[in-house]
Amino acid sequence: MKNVLDIAKRPVTKILMVVMLALLAIGTWMFHNFYEGKIGKEQPIPFSHRVHVENKNISCVVCHEGAIQTSRAGVPPVETCMLCHENIIVHHPEIQKLRAHYNNNDPIYWEKINEVPDFVFFNHSLHTYRKIDCGECHGNVQAMDRVSRVHELNMGFCIDCHKEKKASIDCFTCHR
């Protein structure tokens, strides 16, 4: 016991502790300022949007093709993943997990992150047609490893943007 206190009293230890605390503070500060968004829910397969969008430069609509075609952006089917991962990083354990899903015709249960209630009739394709960037609602997804909700997609959020862009704020635009 005495020894431990002795060690703690040494000046070197004190300096070390201050440095560590400072590092922790800087790390926290950097995390909040440079790592965008919070960490989202854990997904069944640790798919990283950051890797795919930022590093590999793949556009959103390559996988979420519904976003420019239909009302729903859609979560890509396993088939879409396999388009590339049939040949790329075949041996990674997570990719093998993906392959197993594909081979067994077993769908992946992704965690849902963004949500609008069922009495809101939102159409993705109309917004992309109007050149609204995905990030306006979904945040900076390309910086996220695990996607998290950036904006509470509530009515105020929608209306603010609609007003700013002079879009319709008629009730029947979204509610029927």
Place this chain on the structure above:
Amino acid sequence: MLGNISRRAFLWITGGSGAAVMFKPARQFVEKLIPYVNPPKYPKPGEWAFFATTCRECPAGCGMLMWHRDGRVTKAEGNPFHPLNRGKLCIRGQSSVQGQYDPERLTKVLNRQEDGTHRESNWQEALDAIREGLNQARPSVVSDIQTGSMARTLESFTKKFGGRAPVYYEAFNYEAIRKAHQQLYNQDRIPRYDLEGCDLIVSFNTDFLETWLAPVEYARSFGDFHSLKNNKIGKYIYLGATRTLSAANADRYIRIEPGSEALILYTLANRLKERGAIQDSRYQDRIPAVQGNTGLDEATLNALTDHILQARDPFILAGSPSDNSPQAVEAAKAGALLNELLGNQNRIDFAQYHALSFTAPKKEAHEFFHSLTSDDILVIHNTNPVFTEPGLEEYIRQAGQVIYIGTMMNETAELADWVLPSNYPLEEWGDYEPWRGTLSLMQPTMAPVFDTRSAGEILMELTHESPSISYKDRVRTYWQDWSLKNNGALKRGGKSLAADQTKQFYDKALQSACIRASFRKDHPAMQPVKPDPSAIRYKLSDESFHFMLYPSLFLYDGRLANRTWLQEIPHPITNIVWQSWAEMNSRKAKEMGIGDGERIRVSAGGQTLEVPVRLTSDTDPNTIAMYAGQGHRAMGENAKGTGINAFALMEDPGKGFRVNVEKTGQTDTPLYLQPTDDQHERELLRHVDLEKLTGGTAHKDQINWPLPRGYDKKHDMYEPHEHKDHRWAMVIDLQKCIGCKACEAACYAENNIITVGRKNLEEGREMSWLKVTPYKLDEQRTGFLPVPCQHCDNAPCEPVCPVFAAVHTEEGLNAQVYNRCIGTRYCSNNCPYKVRRFNWVRHEHEFPTNLQLNPDVTVRDHGVMEKCTFCVQRIRSVQQTAKKENRAIRDQEIQPACVQTCPTDAIVFGDLHDKNSRVRQLYEDRRRYQLLGELNTKPAVIYLKKIRIKT
């Protein structure tokens, strides 16, 4: 309880609940996203897809287009490419999705026990047991009317096991028409009647706007015929025993006693001959000299003769669907003769005969059932003879083994040893040829909801044809054979096309779901047949009554009785819901001391039923009239115990139906959703005389435009609404509306409207957003007033809402925002049209009825006011498509559900800002008026007055 609460407890509760409110509730509704592993190319998730198929709710066989979304169908619409109904659909077709998602559909294989109950079984066990039975006994097959692939399958099944040819049994088999044509033309057929282009229709008890042969097609022709074009309009006279929907639409309704049709027709023929009006002289010496009391006075007979004389192209409709007495046959014969005399040969085509021509005549069907012994295996497919002829039950029980293949439990299925659940027609491959030469294809519009199988597959498995060929293959083969035989599409220079080209044609055929044969019309010469004098001789009734049984507009012969839409939409003439009633002449009832709503005992040949009466002067004094379809003993909960089965009285239809009526003294008033068809001089439904219109003296009513131009400082308290881009509006032509109620059913289907049941309706809690109300114009004429929300520009509902739930949108719609609504009901109180519906009932959308819900429309819960939105989801959908295609919306591109289905195109919807739109043009029509326009509500729904035609 509150009296005993302590101060401390009070603070604890309020503080606790306050804190609870401050916490943000978790707003996660769906937690998992489950995409496909391998997605189908089409349809895309969240997008509509359309599948063409054929309606099998009644034997008319109209084309349907099913709205399909995410693996389920939600709405039936007419197929615009189908030559019969051209995009329109009746109320029965609209209800097909409710039949598909009936929670009480047969879902399990059932095996009948000694005590008469059914136990659950499985397919393997059932098929093994049936196979074993088939090794020992011969099968007999009874089915509803089938043609093409299904007929082939049934035939090959009976042939394989040495049974008799299949019997097609239909309760309404139009036997009188067939018998008449057998005698006159040597053709045991129901020919195709073409109403297009005629200018006078005289109908003798034929309800061609409701169920008669091809109601949607006839309603469409009628809408055309009965509207004013180039100052000309068709006239329509109905002679019948009671005021059915088809009678109510007539310019003149003449009450006649059933059985007098032939005498009236022959009398008319004689008079036409006297006046030298016979257009085709070949047959004029065939007109029998008839005498006797027709029951009509001289003036009426003269008027009828005059009308036929004046008409350029008159047409006679005669022939009962249910009655096959000698009188009814003679009436059909007389009708055919008169049509010959009037030169209507080109309107009656024997080459295109109706599928119902293949049904077994009643006598043959009876012989078939009577001949059943314990050596027989009786296979019943989709038909319910025990309900439509309760006397057949004992004969069916005689069969050694009864196998029922169908979609619903019913009276016949209850007797079956094995009940095999089959796919609903919407889940099924198949074909049907309603009229010879019009082959209508069926394809699955979704995967089966339950563990059911295709009826064709079941039979083919029993005959071991399957799995080497499937029923799907058979449908394709049949289509190919049919096409090669009947039209030239699959041939090039006398040779058939290669397989891959044929496949292309088949894929195309499935998209339109209908192909037509190319062949000539056929109208053979009439045989010299003498009329049957005993059937013409007509004596006014004795003490007993005629019993007239009409196919129901809603339930047809009872097969659709378990559908809540069909039970809850009020009958177009009487407004009765969830009930059976008998129509009786009020004067006659007074003589007998029977009061309105009293139950009478009707008996015939040992059968009795008790039914409440509706007294009306429109019914013949010697007639009791009822609609078929109610009073099921077995079927779903909605059908069971609702109403009375009128078929019970029809033991031997060949004799003509005579019944005795007794008073019971008990009152059991049916539920009328609208107590009266009297307008009480309110002029809700207005009319204009034809002479005034053609003479140019018709007064054009002023309207208050639902636009800023309708604003008048003197009358208006609120500023006018400036509309952005569009101002949606509707025009309803009352001359065209026939009150068929297809729009109401379409509205239920499109907008997730709940049904509330009889008890709630008694308390006035109906939910229908659109109501078609009959009003009498005078003794002769009835009009129908469809009332959706009027989307007023000066809406009385809007300013009274304390929470701004009733708001005027920027495109002129009167919106109800369900999330804001707190259910004060002030708006409904203030609405002069009473089109707002408060939802009193918590309705669980249980499986599988939830699959029918339209995902584009919010599902409302109780405590919320709801109302017509002009189908805003369809407006938005078209707007979004137009926006993406970078173009303007085309006129009439937006079709709300009611507009889409209306068989007569009575409703027009469009943009009032577009100067060239049809709606805008009709706003300037001479017949325009606004419903309760004097209240200055400035409704956006404009009505066009009904035209009164002197007859």
